[in-house]
Amino acid sequence: MSQFEDPSTPALSKRDLMSDQTIRWCPGCGDYSILSQVQTVFAELGIPKERFAVVSGIGCSSRFPYYMNTYGFHTIHGRAPAFATGLKLANPELSVWQITGDGDALSIGGNHFIHVLRRNVDIQLLLFNNRIYGLTKGQYSPTSEEGKKTKSTPMGSVDHPFEPCALALGAEATFVARTVDVFTTEQRDVLRAANDHRGTSFVEIWQNCNIFNDGAFADITDKKARAEKVIFVEHGQPLLFGTPEARKGLRLNARLALEVMDVNDANLSEVLVHDETNPVLGMLLSRMKPTMPVAMGVIHRVSRAIYEEGVHAQLKLAASKPGAGDLRKALLGSSSWTVAR
Amino acid sequence: MQRPLTILDDVVIRFVGDSGDGMQLTGSQFTNTTALQGNDLATFPDFPAEIRAPAGTRAGVSGFQLHFSSHDIHTPGDAPQVLVAMNPAALIANIKDLRTGGLLIVNTEKFIERELVKAELSTNPLEDGSLNGFQVVPVELTKLTKGATADLGLSIKDTDRCKNFFALGMTYWLFSRDTAPTLQWIRSKFKAPHDEANVRALEAGWSYAETLELFHERYEVPPASLPTGDYRNITGNEALALGLLTASHQTGLPLFLGAYPITPASDILHYLARFKDFGVITFQAEDEIAAISATIGAAFGGALGVTTSSGPGIALKGEALGLAVMTELPIVVVDVQRGGPSTGLPTKTEQSDLLLAMYGRHGEAPMPVIAASTPGDCFRAATEAARVATKYMMPVMLLTDGYIANGSEPWKVPDLHELTPQPVVFETKAEGFLPYRRDPTTLARPWAIPGTPGLEHRIGGLEKQDGTGNVSYDPANHEHMVRLRADKVRRIEADVPELVVYGDVGALLVVSWGGTFGSIRTAVDDARAQGLRVGHIHLRWLNPFPANLGALLLGAERVLVCELNMGQLAGILRARFLVDAVSYAQVQGKPFRVSNVLAKIQTLSA
Numbered sequence: 026m027s028q029f030e031d032p033s034t035p036a037l038s039k040r041d042l043m044s045d046q047t048i049r050w051c052p053g054c055g056d057y058s059i060l061s062q063v064q065t066v067f068a069e070l071g072i073p074k075e076r077f078a079v080v081s082g083i084g085c086s087s088r089f090p091y092y093m094n095t096y097g098f099h100t101i102h103g104r105a106p107a108f109a110t111g112l113k114l115a116n117p118e119l120s121v122w123q124i125t126g127d128g129d130a131l132s133i134g135g136n137h138f139i140h141v142l143r144r145n146v147d148i149q150l151l152l153f154n155n156r157i158y159g160l161t162k163g164q165y166s167p168t169s170e171e172g173k174k175t176k177s178t179p180m181g182s183v184d185h186p187f188e189p190c191a192l193a194l195g196a197e198a199t200f201v202a203r204t205v206d207v208f209t210t211e212q213r214d215v216l217r218a219a220n221d222h223r224g225t226s227f228v229e230i231w232q233n234c235n236i237f238n239d240g241a242f243a244d245i246t247d248k249k250a251r252a253e254k255v256i257f258v259e260h261g262q263p264l265l266f267g268t269p270e271a272r273k274g275l276r277l278n279a280r281l282a283l284e285v286m287d288v289n290d291a292n293l294s295e296v297l298v299h300d301e302t303n304p305v306l307g308m309l310l311s312r313m314k315p316t317m318p319v320a321m322g323v324i325h326r327v328s329r330a331i332y333e334e335g336v337h338a339q340l341k342l343a344a345s346k347p348g349a350g351d352l353r354k355a356l357l358g359s360s361s362w363t364v365a366r
Numbered sequence: 367m368q369r370p371l372t373i374l375d376d377v378v379i380r381f382v383g384d385s386g387d388g389m390q391l392t393g394s395q396f397t398n399t400t401a402l403q404g405n406d407l408a409t410f411p412d413f414p415a416e417i418r419a420p421a422g423t424r425a426g427v428s429g430f431q432l433h434f435s436s437h438d439i440h441t442p443g444d445a446p447q448v449l450v451a452m453n454p455a456a457l458i459a460n461i462k463d464l465r466t467g468g469l470l471i472v473n474t475e476k477f478i479e480r481e482l483v484k485a486e487l488s489t490n491p492l493e494d495g496s497l498n499g500f501q502v503v504p505v506e507l508t509k510l511t512k513g514a515t516a517d518l519g520l521s522i523k524d525t526d527r528c529k530n531f532f533a534l535g536m537t538y539w540l541f542s543r544d545t546a547p548t549l550q551w552i553r554s555k556f557k558a559p560h561d562e563a564n565v566r567a568l569e570a571g572w573s574y575a576e577t578l579e580l581f582h583e584r585y586e587v588p589p590a591s592l593p594t595g596d597y598r599n600i601t602g603n604e605a606l607a608l609g610l611l612t613a614s615h616q617t618g619l620p621l622f623l624g625a626y627p628i629t630p631a632s633d634i635l636h637y638l639a640r641f642k643d644f645g646v647i648t649f650q651a652e653d654e655i656a657a658i659s660a661t662i663g664a665a666f667g668g669a670l671g672v673t674t675s676s677g678p679g680i681a682l683k684g685e686a687l688g689l690a691v692m693t694e695l696p697i698v699v700v701d702v703q704r705g706g707p708s709t710g711l712p713t714k715t716e717q718s719d720l721l722l723a724m725y726g727r728h729g730e731a732p733m734p735v736i737a738a739s740t741p742g743d744c745f746r747a748a749t750e751a752a753r754v755a756t757k758y759m760m761p762v763m764l765l766t767d768g769y770i771a772n773g774s775e776p777w778k779v780p781d782l783h784e785l786t787p788q789p790v791v792f793e794t795k796a797e798g799f800l801p802y803r804r805d806p807t808t809l810a811r812p813w814a815i816p817g818t819p820g821l822e823h824r825i826g827g828l829e830k831q832d833g834t835g836n837v838s839y840d841p842a843n844h845e846h847m848v849r850l851r852a853d854k855v856r857r858i859e860a861d862v863p864e865l866v867v868y869g870d871v872g873a874l875l876v877v878s879w880g881g882t883f884g885s886i887r888t889a890v891d892d893a894r895a896q897g898l899r900v901g902h903i904h905l906r907w908l909n910p911f912p913a914n915l916g917a918l919l920l921g922a923e924r925v926l927v928c929e930l931n932m933g934q935l936a937g938i939l940r941a942r943f944l945v946d947a948v949s950y951a952q953v954q955g956k957p958f959r960v961s962n963v964l965a966k967i968q969t970l971s972a
Binding site: 046073074075076078080083090091093094095096097098099100101102104106107108109110111112113114115117118119136137140146246336339340342343344346349350352353355357358360361362363364365366 | 398401402404439547592593594595596597598599602604608611612620622624641642643644645646647649651652653655656658659660661663664665666667668669671685686689693779780781782801815816817818819820821822823824825826827828836837
């Protein structure tokens, strides 16, 4: 929150953000990288440590608050957006970060997820998507691909998955971004952008579960394949990816769908320019087919009224009226009488 | 013509009609007028869950009963002396309650073939002799209202909608009520030409009753002698909202209400939403779970967190209640009980959530439970619940019910100096801070809110190590914490006044709790007036119980527990105190009739 930046705040180091608790994620879990990036970014933001509140639900990712040396609340399954909303309403000056997973946010907590986005409460909502239930030991999740064989789907899942960024856009999100646990530099950029955005900042972080869904994102995290499989989007810039030898771009075809084109100096102008304010483009970028690259970075960002600011503006307006806050008057109501001696 | 004026000690009147006939409005206008005239009163609005059931059917009948008096009364009365019926369905559904020889004012225009069929009547009650035992006053309400408003150019439909004021005007004349407050209210509430039409209907009803020889006499109920002070008429939901507002004032904490609309609790949300000038935040959540979750989040942030609901909503909140118990955050949870299970009887009253309130959470998760006894008492119960929650740092369950939530009575408005401050001090000292350090007396943990430098800490639903609050799976620590959380509830006993038996000690002891106070107290009074030896205790705190409850139960000759469920309190008392308590239980979605309770007392006294 840039408005809370205070030059007198002593600079924090990443170490200041580490709690004294032993981290109990599995060795090799993608959550370690995310914890490290979040601690690094928190230290840079110029926000005093006591102003951070990290709120989570239930699941592997939701143990996150215990490892942050800030205020933290490990709540109940799926309901963290509601806890975060109440906390932010009670104290809008806090920098509230919600940590959730694909099961927590999209399955048991689907209702709260869409409503916090619609209200545009000024929090950061980080969804660690590993496309599996980890803490309950390996059942399919609402983002698992069709046909996935897990303990609860021995013949393969017949459920169709959500695309979290598209769902967020459908829920009127004002900030939608995607990143990956191992893309550390890009992840930190996205976290900073999420912090700077005023309103609910939804960040989907693809995260490897090396125990129950190892390699779920290997095809894009593989260093060699990355250039051809990932497109980093940036507002106002052409949607380009590929290698210097094989430049590629995205264009809109006549069926209003995105398609990949080979790019050269002559046809560069045909490449679509990213407009993060256009929700239709955001939807197209969120839902690209497996034959297309995966969009990473800030997919959608618009400005809209913030929920808790609207609430507090009404309180302020009501309190400014003559006779406001007169308890005796409130108790007497509009019709009272006096019994005299 | 001058009719003789008869002075009555008390009157029970009931207005009944279609859901669209404005019976609730008519009843509440009669109530406000009566309150302003200084009578004691008690009301019982009774309406269907459907907003507009098919017109003219028994399913759509809506009623409002009012008992007003010149002495202290506790109930809206068992049976009315006066029934105002707007149509055949309303008549047939209510006539069995009218006292023999009672006055029946009936809108005859509706007693036509089509309407009789809708009411499932094969004969016309006005003609078949079934009303012979009553004083029937037939009135053509729509025609008379039309006559009074003819020059206003209203449609037939709009004219018809004024007829309840005509009926109200008649009853105002009959019981010597002042029309001024209602006339003033009409003018402030309705736009032209409807304001004028309603005013004329009311005045025409008055004149009609005065001019024609419909009634043989006229009545007056002199004011009751109430202690000096300022009074208003108040429903339980209004009193509860004001109690929460006052608790915010007493504790110095901003009030946060997280709620999802549900009958019969929604009015609390509506009332509190109007108090934005007091800094009250009302959050209409996406569901019941979000409502309590946001409330706990706000409490973590330092607000006085409250969530209000009814049975189905409380069931949904169970898991979050466990978290509030575990994280020892102060919130107030209000259950305005209604008939269950499932959707049950949404607009009817019941006391069947006692066990839900006491035990309705997984794990060992005890919670303090307090129950309000009358509409006005909801105010004090709310302030008490908030005081205990913040003093002991734990969630508190406050039970009311549909009967006292919608019913009303005159309420003595407290002076501000009577409201003792209950200031809450947040933890600010970093030195030696531990999130689960204990106050030696109350066992409360410190309330250290986010934003306080140096007190950064994490809380959550996993078992806590006492003191540090760190996650702990240690077996001995878990048992210690389970016992400690139970001990916290027990220690509230220090704040619960001992019970004083009303009436005879060591005789038959009648035990009640919550919204049945009025009926039970009246029945005990009646029994004692008949010379029976009976005592009464009414429980306010149900967890913990008052310290002397066991001694009183075991010292009684017999114990009779009256409640609107299947004997939930009786079961708890039998288990806790090994007392051979007799249960008198009723589950009809209605308050007790005094006469039924009296009969039970007589049986046990025989």
